[in-house]
Amino acid sequence: MTRLIKNIKRRELLRQGVTATGALLAASALQANGRYMGPPVSVSGERAAEVNLKRQTLALTHSFTPLQQLHGIITPSDLHFERHHSGVPDISEENYKLLLHGLVERPLKFTLAELKRFPAVSRICFIECAGNCQDYFSLSAETTAQRLAGQTSQSEWTGVALSTLLKEAGLRPGAKWLLMEGGDAALMTRSVTLEKAMDDAIIAYAQNGEPVRPSQGYPVRLVLPGWEGSSCVKWLRRIEVGDQPWMTREETAKYTDPLKDGTVRQFSCVMDARSIITSPTFPQQLEKGWHEIRGLAWSGRGRISKVEVSVDGGGSWEPAELQQPVLDKAYVRFRKMWQWDGKERLLLSRATDETGYIQPRVKQLIDIRGQGSLRYHNNGVIGWRVNPDGSIYYDPVV
Amino acid sequence: MTRLIKNIKRRELLRQGVTATGALLAASALQANGRYMGPPVSVSGERAAEVNLKRQTLALTHSFTPLQQLHGIITPSDLHFERHHSGVPDISEENYKLLLHGLVERPLKFTLAELKRFPAVSRICFIECAGNCQDYFSLSAETTAQRLAGQTSQSEWTGVALSTLLKEAGLRPGAKWLLMEGGDAALMTRSVTLEKAMDDAIIAYAQNGEPVRPSQGYPVRLVLPGWEGSSCVKWLRRIEVGDQPWMTREETAKYTDPLKDGTVRQFSCVMDARSIITSPTFPQQLEKGWHEIRGLAWSGRGRISKVEVSVDGGGSWEPAELQQPVLDKAYVRFRKMWQWDGKERLLLSRATDETGYIQPRVKQLIDIRGQGSLRYHNNGVIGWRVNPDGSIYYDPVV
Numbered sequence: 001m002t003r004l005i006k007n008i009k010r011r012e013l014l015r016q017g018v019t020a021t022g023a024l025l026a027a028s029a030l031q032a033n034g035r036y037m038g039p040p041v042s043v044s045g046e047r048a049a050e051v052n053l054k055r056q057t058l059a060l061t062h063s064f065t066p067l068q069q070l071h072g073i074i075t076p077s078d079l080h081f082e083r084h085h086s087g088v089p090d091i092s093e094e095n096y097k098l099l100l101h102g103l104v105e106r107p108l109k110f111t112l113a114e115l116k117r118f119p120a121v122s123r124i125c126f127i128e129c130a131g132n133c134q135d136y137f138s139l140s141a142e143t144t145a146q147r148l149a150g151q152t153s154q155s156e157w158t159g160v161a162l163s164t165l166l167k168e169a170g171l172r173p174g175a176k177w178l179l180m181e182g183g184d185a186a187l188m189t190r191s192v193t194l195e196k197a198m199d200d201a202i203i204a205y206a207q208n209g210e211p212v213r214p215s216q217g218y219p220v221r222l223v224l225p226g227w228e229g230s231s232c233v234k235w236l237r238r239i240e241v242g243d244q245p246w247m248t249r250e251e252t253a254k255y256t257d258p259l260k261d262g263t264v265r266q267f268s269c270v271m272d273a274r275s276i277i278t279s280p281t282f283p284q285q286l287e288k289g290w291h292e293i294r295g296l297a298w299s300g301r302g303r304i305s306k307v308e309v310s311v312d313g314g315g316s317w318e319p320a321e322l323q324q325p326v327l328d329k330a331y332v333r334f335r336k337m338w339q340w341d342g343k344e345r346l347l348l349s350r351a352t353d354e355t356g357y358i359q360p361r362v363k364q365l366i367d368i369r370g371q372g373s374l375r376y377h378n379n380g381v382i383g384w385r386v387n388p389d390g391s392i393y394y395d396p397v398v
Numbered sequence: 399m400t401r402l403i404k405n406i407k408r409r410e411l412l413r414q415g416v417t418a419t420g421a422l423l424a425a426s427a428l429q430a431n432g433r434y435m436g437p438p439v440s441v442s443g444e445r446a447a448e449v450n451l452k453r454q455t456l457a458l459t460h461s462f463t464p465l466q467q468l469h470g471i472i473t474p475s476d477l478h479f480e481r482h483h484s485g486v487p488d489i490s491e492e493n494y495k496l497l498l499h500g501l502v503e504r505p506l507k508f509t510l511a512e513l514k515r516f517p518a519v520s521r522i523c524f525i526e527c528a529g530n531c532q533d534y535f536s537l538s539a540e541t542t543a544q545r546l547a548g549q550t551s552q553s554e555w556t557g558v559a560l561s562t563l564l565k566e567a568g569l570r571p572g573a574k575w576l577l578m579e580g581g582d583a584a585l586m587t588r589s590v591t592l593e594k595a596m597d598d599a600i601i602a603y604a605q606n607g608e609p610v611r612p613s614q615g616y617p618v619r620l621v622l623p624g625w626e627g628s629s630c631v632k633w634l635r636r637i638e639v640g641d642q643p644w645m646t647r648e649e650t651a652k653y654t655d656p657l658k659d660g661t662v663r664q665f666s667c668v669m670d671a672r673s674i675i676t677s678p679t680f681p682q683q684l685e686k687g688w689h690e691i692r693g694l695a696w697s698g699r700g701r702i703s704k705v706e707v708s709v710d711g712g713g714s715w716e717p718a719e720l721q722q723p724v725l726d727k728a729y730v731r732f733r734k735m736w737q738w739d740g741k742e743r744l745l746l747s748r749a750t751d752e753t754g755y756i757q758p759r760v761k762q763l764i765d766i767r768g769q770g771s772l773r774y775h776n777n778g779v780i781g782w783r784v785n786p787d788g789s790i791y792y793d794p795v796v
Contacts, residue, residue: 027720037583038485044476045613050490053608060438071604072520073557074472078442079608087436092448106499122470122721122731158469206469208606210451210477215443241607292517315753323520333520 012088055079056146060087062129064150067278068297073124073323073331075153077208080216081229083129083151085250086185088214089235096219098203102179102241105170112205112219113334118160118168121202123225126298128152128271130228130376136362137374141385141393145281148394151383152298154331157223160206162197166241174243182223184236189266190231191245192224200225203236212344226300226329227269228376230255257377260370271300273359274379275307275334275351286340286390293320293336300329306352307334313346313383313397314361320349344396345386361397441723453477454544458485462548464675465694466687471522471721471729473551475606477628478614481549483648484583485610487633494617496601500577500639504567509728510603516558516566519600521623523727524696526550526669528653528774535772539783539791546792547780550696555621557602560595564639572641575705578620580635588629589643589665590622598623601634605674624698624727625667626774628653655775656723658768669698672756672777673705673732673749684738684788691718691734697751698727704750705732711744711781711795712759718747743784744793761796 047053053076055063063082066076092113101107129151139148163227171194178197182188192201203221205212206257212218215233224232234309245251245267257265275297280286297307303326309318334349362380365373383397445451453475455460461480463473491510499505527549537546569592577596580586590599600621603610610616615632622630628648643649643665655663675694678684695705701724706715718732732747749757760778763771781795 004656031555035583037480038487040485041453041461041480041482042613043452043455043461045453045478045480045611046476048490048612051609054441055440055443057439060474063439063441068609071518072554072607074554074606076475076606078444080443081444082439084436084439087438089436092446117689119733119735120469120692132523138587156470156472185433209468210474211446211449213443214446215440218446218449224690279664291515294518324727327723335517337517341787397767 012061012359027090032354052081055081056150061085062151064146065153067145067150067276068281070278073154073296073333074208075155077155077210080153080155080207080213081110081129081151082156082215083131084184085188085230090214091183091219091235096237098220098236100165100241101239103172103175103243104166104241105172106168108169109286110164110165115160115203115205115220116352117165120158121161121204122156122158124154124156124327125223126152126154126331127223127232127318128252128298129230130230130271131325133380133382134375136378136380137394138397139394141395142282143394144283145276150278151229156209157204157206158206159202159204159220159223162201162203163199165203165279166197171241175241176243177245178248179238179240179242180231180233181238181240182233183237183308186231188230188233188250188309189246190233190250191225191248191250192231196224196227213377214251217257224269226271227254232235232271241365243365255376257369257375258372265369265373268377271298272379273297273299273301273304273351273353273376275349275359276382277309277349277384278346280347280386281384284392286339286386288342290337290339293338293347295334295335295349296331297349298329298331299351299357301357302354303328304351305354307332308350309334309336309338309350310350311338314381340386341390344388346397347386348381348386348397350381361398362396372386405631412524429763441728451477453479454548457777459483460549462544463551464542464544465548465674466679466752468541468676471552471694471731472606473553475553475608475614478551478553478605479527479549480613481529481627482582482613483586484709485620487613489581489617489633490616490710494635495715496618496634497636498563498639499637501570501641502564502639503570503574504566506563506567508563513558513601513603513618518556519559520554520556521598521600522552522725523552523621524552524729525621525627525630526696528628528669531736531776531778532773533779534776534778536793537792537794539793540680541792545673545677547674549627550570552752553605554599554607555602556604557600557618557621560599560601560620561597563601566596569639573639573688574641575643577638577640577644578629578631578634579636579638580615580631581635586628586631586648587644587646588648588779589646590629594622594625603620622667624669625795626653626669628779629667652694653774655767655773656770663767665769670775670777671695671702671749671755673699673747673784674758674780675745675747676709677784678745678784678790680790680792682790684784684790686740688737689737691736691745693732693747694729695732695747695749696727697749697755700752701726701754702730702749705730706748707732707734707736708748709736709743712746712779738784740786742786744795745782746779746795747782748779759796760794764796
């Protein structure tokens with residue numbers, strides 16, 4: 001191929017009678033005009049070199065999806081957010097097995113190939129860390145949507161319905177909870193209700209068409225549509241059926257919501273409705289005139305029924321357009337045309353889901369649950385301040 | 399990070415009193431047991447090293463999506479099939495402009511940033527080369543779904559509706575056709591009807607959330623949902639509005655269907671309904687017992703309404719389950735449980751779309767259009783032969 005291109009170039013240049021000195025310049029000008037054949041087809045199509053798409057990392061344990069750089073509702077698999085508790089274990093298909101035991105008639109062990117042989121199911125749904133937006137009040141004005149709220153991503157997940165495996169094993173009387181154990185060094189472990197397990201839980205081996213990537217749980221991840229990310233256990237290796245929750249570290253010391261009265265909300269696994277404007281946001285620089293306010297909204301309780309946008313800090317709200325199809329427990333992309341007049345503006349978005357739940361203001365969350373509750377499940381309305389000079393900053397509105 | 403892991407290992411090993419000689423073995427055993435912290439979060443999550451996913455290339459101009467290795471309905475962007483006419487041009491955002499001229503009130507030029515400022519639209523739809531399955535009769539039994547029919551892929555595309563740009567420019571009387579010119583060395587050029595342009599054509603700058611990749615048309619690709627791939631012009635740089643088709647090379651000498659009577663079907667741009675079983679297929683080796691027959695079906699004319707599967711070469715057909723949601727001009731994943739009894743079987747699938755169109759047998763296509771018509775738009779029923787030894791081969795059924 002390289003030789004072909006070189007030959008064409010040489011011939012073309014000779015025909016044009018250019019000298020060796022001018023040849024390079026001429027060749028590059030012609031190439032820019034698209035007169036030469038480019039590189040041929042390839043086994044893998046990479047991104048353009050000038051496209052800079054990265055997860056933003058925090059410590060060794062968190063990475064964030066660049067929400068403000070993405071379009072539509074699918075997150076590229078390499079940019080799906082991470083929250084690891086002991087890094088990414090190195091698991092090969094050869095040494096992988098999933099154990100299903102406890103209150104079942106027939107304890108079973110499955111290889112990856114055996115899991116793939118069961119009837120499969122695919123669905124597009126979001127996963128979101130319960131701790132998303134936990135730095136709400138400590139982040140500076142120069143904060144991107146990625147850093148603030150990028151611990152959420154969406155994929156098309158494919159696998160076997162957990163209910164299928166449970167029917168295969170046969171439940172014994174008293175079965176009410178399931179222990180989900182990951183294969184990382186932390187043995188990241190969560191308790192899941194039988195109701196959820198039988199409803200729509202997926203033992204997922206594929207993400208956006210391809211095998212689940214190691215940082216997302218290769219070879220197998222539990223996907224609980226609408227439930228907090230830590231319950232969607234990665235590198236899933238053991239499911240134990242029992243009669244009560246296991247009260248693991250990640251559902252007692254962590255992933256619980258301290259309330260004002262000193263008690264905690266426990267097993268608050270369902271992610272409430274949330275929305276975020278992804279454009280315009282920091283670090284965009286706005287010009288006067290028409291812009292499309294764009295963002296994402298989602299709910300762990302079902303479909304989004306409405307997203308409203310305010311450009312005056314909540315004084316007035318107008319409905320945004322929802323991109324179809326609106327899927328269950330999945331992102332919807334919302335859009336709202338807006339003419340910026342050059343004045344200071346505070347942009348907000350507010351989601352309502354099909355249960356009638358309305359995304360609260362952060363102040364409402366604090367009033368009801370107390371300030372401490374913002375570490376997890378802070379789904380309050382998010383604000384972006386547009387300044388007269390066109391700069392846009394994150395604003396921790398209450 | 400490396401230091402941290404080393405320190406933990408060293409401490410753990412010292413605690414266990416292992417000698418330097420045994421240390422490496424012990425460390426690797428412990429690591430395999432998941433007792434050590436793995437690599438931390440990263441800016442990009444790569445595939446597992448043991449996962450082998452590649453486009454298959456043919457000459458310098460064709461590459462094929464590995465349909466038999468993928469799940470669900472989204473094709474990873476790096477695996478989207480290619481059909482180039484002069485390779486991949488190197489276009490940067492800085493030197494990119496889209497020209498819209500011809501029978502318009504106001505000729506316009508758009509930068510990429512300007513295109514992104516218009517109201518956006520996202521949709522999941524397939525793109526398929528008109529020449530998909532053109533080697534139907536010349537391929538060996540040892541042919542994968544990828545090589546046979548992998549010139550189709552599906553993405554979520556985001557961009558500005560072409561109708562929006564045309565309204566901005568204002569159409570002049572007589573406007574009926576649009577010329578679409580690509581920025582590759584071939585100036586790959588197609589004529590598109592105004593009706594399609596105003597209906598659902600997208601000037602796409604994003605694919606599966608991220609910028610369209612260079613091999614798919616960076617920075618901008620025309621997406622005509624349901625129309626043959628060559629009309630979805632990549633590296634789109636010029637749109638000219640006119641009153642008749644331009645009769646370019648790619649719609650006269652190529653991408654036309656010779657018929658039995660010596661005439662050709664021209665502008666046969668809409669892809670008719672098709673389906674293909676992706677599992678089990680070559681090179682899988684089948685064991686007796688239950689299997690899920692899986693595949694993809696799609697139609698350029700709307701939604702798929704039914705997919706039927708036959709395991710006896712078409713003697714009898716049974717409906718497959720369609721994975722929801724079933725989207726317009728998009729893949730639907732179909733599934734059908736099947737118990738293989740160890741006998742020779744011929745597996746077929748047949749799609750019906752919402753217009754009532756039924757995917758034909760190849761013989762029907764030949765009877766109506768003649769053998770020459772199979773170069774483009776061969777959407778005939780595809781067969782896979784299961785032999786008593788469990789081997790599965792491609793079978794060019796008629």
